Amino acid sequence: MTSKKVIELFYDVVSPYSWLGFEVMCRYRTVWNIELKLRPTFLGGIMQGSGNKPPGLVPNKFLYMTKDLNRLSEYFNVPLRSPSDPFEAMFQKGSLNAMRFVTAVQEKGKGGDEQVERVSRELWRRIWYEDKDITEPASLSEAGIKAGLSDSEIKELLELSNSKEIKNKLKSSTQNALDYGAFGFPLVVCHLNGKPEMFFGSDRFELMAHCIGEKWLGPLPDKPAAKL
Numbered sequence: 274m275t276s277k278k279v280i281e282l283f284y285d286v287v288s289p290y291s292w293l294g295f296e297v298m299c300r301y302r303t304v305w306n307i308e309l310k311l312r313p314t315f316l317g318g319i320m321q322g323s324g325n326k327p328p329g330l331v332p333n334k335f336l337y338m339t340k341d342l343n344r345l346s347e348y349f350n351v352p353l354r355s356p357s358d359p360f361e362a363m364f365q366k367g368s369l370n371a372m373r374f375v376t377a378v379q380e381k382g383k384g385g386d387e388q389v390e391r392v393s394r395e396l397w398r399r400i401w402y403e404d405k406d407i408t409e410p411a412s413l414s415e416a417g418i419k420a421g422l423s424d425s426e427i428k429e430l431l432e433l434s435n436s437k438e439i440k441n442k443l444k445s446s447t448q449n450a451l452d453y454g455a456f457g458f459p460l461v462v463c464h465l466n467g468k469p470e471m472f473f474g475s476d477r478f479e480l481m482a483h484c485i486g487e488k489w490l491g492p493l494p495d496k497p498a499a500k501l
């Protein structure tokens with residue numbers, strides 16, 4: 274077997290399309306000959322750094338996206354449901370605290386990427402299914418408990434989330450994504466013969482598979498689907 278192709282997935286739990294991309298990449302990790310690197314990042318910084326604006330701010334796009342996400346939820350088998358006040362959840366409350374927490378889990382947690390995966394999924398489930406807060410320490414704690422972290426680990430990781438080290442790590446991941454040319458999420462970067470190829474969106478997997486020499490088998494390659 275040839276050596277695994279490295280694929281980086283840049284995401285933010287405020288982004289529903291990132292959730293779709295994340296679940297698909299996690300499913301394909303054992304189907305394609307790839308090494309998946311999870312890159313928790315801050316979408317607000319990407320918007321600011323690239324001069325882009327969230328698509329949901331254009332009223333007709335917002336209406337379309339609401340429909341689109343309902344259809345995609347079923348197609349991808351990811352339990353997505355819009356928050357009751359999407360503007361408050363996405364633009365007023367945002368995801369800075371949540372992404373600092375995920376960064377702390379990745380940098381200092383003892384559970385490796387598996388733990389990052391579980392914590393990220395729990396945060397998505399809160400904001401994009403249960404219509405719950407992801408900004409307060411108590412909310413991040415609940416997500417951490419559900420993801421299997423102990424109370425003492427969570428306490429330590431929450432404290433670390435506010436450290437300079439973790440804040441800077443999240444900033445540098447955001448800068449890495451901008452350097453690849455990011456303007457939104459999810460962003461998948463496939464390293465092919467030492468060259469990064471960037472794909473934006475959760476609707477580019479067929480093309481990505483073609484470019485990396487793998488087969489796209491649809492959103493559920495390993496039925497029965499992992500229970501989310």
Ligand SMILES: N[C@@H](CCC(=O)N[C@@H](CS)C(=O)NCC(=O)O)C(=O)O
Nearest residue numbers: 288289290328456457458474475476
């Ligand atoms: N067509 C893409 C849309 C992805 C998307 O709209 N992502 C949002 C965040 S949830 C974004 O960053 N958009 C930037 C843009 O559309 O310019 C998909 O199906 O995944």
